[in-house]
Amino acid sequence: MLKKKNRAITNQVEFVSISDLVPKDHLLRAVEESIDFDFIYDEVKDLYSENIGRPSIDPVVLIKLLMLQALYGIRSMRQTIKEVEVNVAYRWFLGYGLQEQIPHFSTFGKNYERRFKESDLFEKIFVHILMEAIKYGFIKSDAVFIDATHVKASANKNKYVKKMAQHRAHKYKRELLIEINADREANGKKPFEDSNDNNKDGDSPKKDSVKEIKESTTDPESGMFHKGEKERCFAYTASVACDRNNFILGVKVAPGNIHDSQVFSDLFQEVSEKFPEIEAVVVDAGYKTPGVCREIIEAGKLPVMPYKRPMTKDGYFKKRDYVYDEYYDCYLCPNNQVLRYSTTNRAGYREYKSDPKICSKCPMRMQCTLSKSCTKVVTRHVWEHYMEIAEDIRHTPWGKELYKMRGETIERVFADAKEKHGMRYTNLRGLRKVGHYLTLLFACINLKKLALWKKKQGMLPPAVPVFSLVLSKIRKIFTFNQTPLLSLSA
Incomplete structure (x- = not known):
C-alpha cells in the first residue's frame, strides 16, 4: 500500500540532548575520547593577553574547526562552518548547542595571523598525538x-x-x-x-x-x-x-x-x-x-x-658492462681495454678515460661512445661504496x-x-601557512588511526547517551520502595 510521509513532524518540539543525536559508533566520539584536548590551553596561554577585555573564541574550538576540515576533506574554512551549522555531530564535537551561534569563517584566519602564525603550535599538536600513539x-x-x-x-x-x-x-x-x-x-x-666562483683549473x-x-x-x-x-x-x-x-x-x-x-x-x-x-x-x-x-x-x-634504471641510450653499453678493478683503481671495458683514472671533478665523480688510439680502432666503438676524440669516460663517485x-x-x-x-x-x-x-x-x-595546515592534516590522520585502534581494542569508555542518564536518575528520585510514583514512559 502506498504511504505518504507526514512532514509536519519536522515542526514538533522534542526534549532531547545533542549528545543523544550523535550515533554511538560515530568517528568523532572515538576521536573525542581518544585524547584530552585540554593540552592545547597550555600551549597557547602565552599567545593570549591576560588583560580583561572582550572574551575570545575558545582556542580548542578553533583547532577543532581546522581538524574537522582535515578529517573530512572539506575544501575551505567557509565550507567547514556551513557544514558545522547543519551537522549535529560537528556541533557536539565543538561543544556547541543546537541554537548556539557558530563562529564566523574568518575568525580562524584572524586568530592565525595574530597568534598562531609565528608559533609552533601545529608541530606541538602533531608531536602530542604521536606521543599518545607511542604510549599505547x-x-x-x-x-x-x-x-x-x-x-x-x-x-x-x-x-x-x-x-x-x-x-x-x-x-x-x-x-x-x-x-x-x-x-x-x-x-x-x-x-x-x-x-662558487671560477675555479683555478681553467674551468668556465x-x-x-x-x-x-x-x-x-x-x-x-x-x-x-x-x-x-x-x-x-x-x-x-x-x-x-x-x-x-x-x-x-x-x-x-x-x-x-x-x-x-x-x-x-x-x-x-x-x-x-x-x-x-x-x-x-x-x-x-x-x-x-x-x-x-x-x-x-x-x-x-x-x-x-x-x-x-640506467639513463644510457638504447643500443649502447650500460655502466654495469664496465668492470671496476678496485686493486688497480681502473675500469675494464667490454673489449678488455683499461680506462685509467684522469681526475676528480667538482661534483665528486672520479673520471676514468680510455686510450683514444685503441678506441679509434675498436670494433665496439659505436656501442661505447660517439666522442669525436674517440675517448670513453666512465665516472665513479667518491662515495660509490655506500x-x-x-x-x-x-x-x-x-x-x-x-x-x-x-x-x-x-x-x-x-x-x-x-x-x-x-x-x-x-x-x-605561503610556505609557512601550507606547512602548518599539512602538519595538522597528518596529525589528524594519526589521531583518526589512534582513535579507531583504541576503540577496536576496547580502550575507550562506552558511549552512554546523556539523556538516558538523566532519565534514570529522575526515575530513582520518584521511586520509593520499588513502587513507581511517577511514570515518565507513559
Whole structure:
C-alpha cells in the first residue's frame, strides 16, 4: 500500500540532548575520547593577553574547526562552518548547542595571523598525538618509510615571472668538498676552493650554480612542479616518514621545484632523533644518490632502495658492462681495454678515460661512445661504496620483502590523504601557512588511526547517551520502595 510521509513532524518540539543525536559508533566520539584536548590551553596561554577585555573564541574550538576540515576533506574554512551549522555531530564535537551561534569563517584566519602564525603550535599538536600513539604501543619504528608527494598550490600556472636563482646547497656539500680535495691531492691534483666562483683549473664559470626558475606572481613561495607525464603546475612538496603501521612520524614541506632528496636530510635527522631504534630506511629510486646512502649508513641504519634504471641510450653499453678493478683503481671495458683514472671533478665523480688510439680502432666503438676524440669516460663517485652497500641490501630477501611494504605504508598514507582528506590541492598561500595546515592534516590522520585502534581494542569508555542518564536518575528520585510514583514512559 502506498504511504505518504507526514512532514509536519519536522515542526514538533522534542526534549532531547545533542549528545543523544550523535550515533554511538560515530568517528568523532572515538576521536573525542581518544585524547584530552585540554593540552592545547597550555600551549597557547602565552599567545593570549591576560588583560580583561572582550572574551575570545575558545582556542580548542578553533583547532577543532581546522581538524574537522582535515578529517573530512572539506575544501575551505567557509565550507567547514556551513557544514558545522547543519551537522549535529560537528556541533557536539565543538561543544556547541543546537541554537548556539557558530563562529564566523574568518575568525580562524584572524586568530592565525595574530597568534598562531609565528608559533609552533601545529608541530606541538602533531608531536602530542604521536606521543599518545607511542604510549599505547601502536608505533612500530624498526623500519621507517620515506617518500614525497606534491600538493597543487593556489596559483595559476600561466602567471609567473622568470628569475635567476641559486641552487639549494645540499647539507653534505662541505663534507663532499673535503673528500674531493683529499682525493685530488692524493692523485697529484690541485684542490678546489670552497667557492662558487671560477675555479683555478681553467674551468668556465659554474653554469649549475644558478638556474632560471619560474616564480608564481600569485604564490611566490610555491615552485613549478613537473615530473614525467604529470601536468606542469605550481605546487608544494610534502615529504613524509611513516612506520610499519602507517603512523606518520615526521613531515617536511618545501616548494615544488626542490628535489625530494634535498629535503630528505632534514626529515631523516628529525625522525632519527625521535626514534633512535630505527634499523632500516625504505625509500624509492628518487633517493638513490651517493649522499643519501652515505647519510643513512653513517647514521647506523640500513638503506633499502630499489633498482634504478640506467639513463644510457638504447643500443649502447650500460655502466654495469664496465668492470671496476678496485686493486688497480681502473675500469675494464667490454673489449678488455683499461680506462685509467684522469681526475676528480667538482661534483665528486672520479673520471676514468680510455686510450683514444685503441678506441679509434675498436670494433665496439659505436656501442661505447660517439666522442669525436674517440675517448670513453666512465665516472665513479667518491662515495660509490655506500651505493654498493645499498645495492647488496637490495638483493637480500629481507630487503626485497621490506621494499614491497611501501605500497601498504607510505603509498597508502598518500592515497588516503588525497582521497579522504583533500590533500590534492590547497587554497592556502605561503610556505609557512601550507606547512602548518599539512602538519595538522597528518596529525589528524594519526589521531583518526589512534582513535579507531583504541576503540577496536576496547580502550575507550562506552558511549552512554546523556539523556538516558538523566532519565534514570529522575526515575530513582520518584521511586520509593520499588513502587513507581511517577511514570515518565507513559
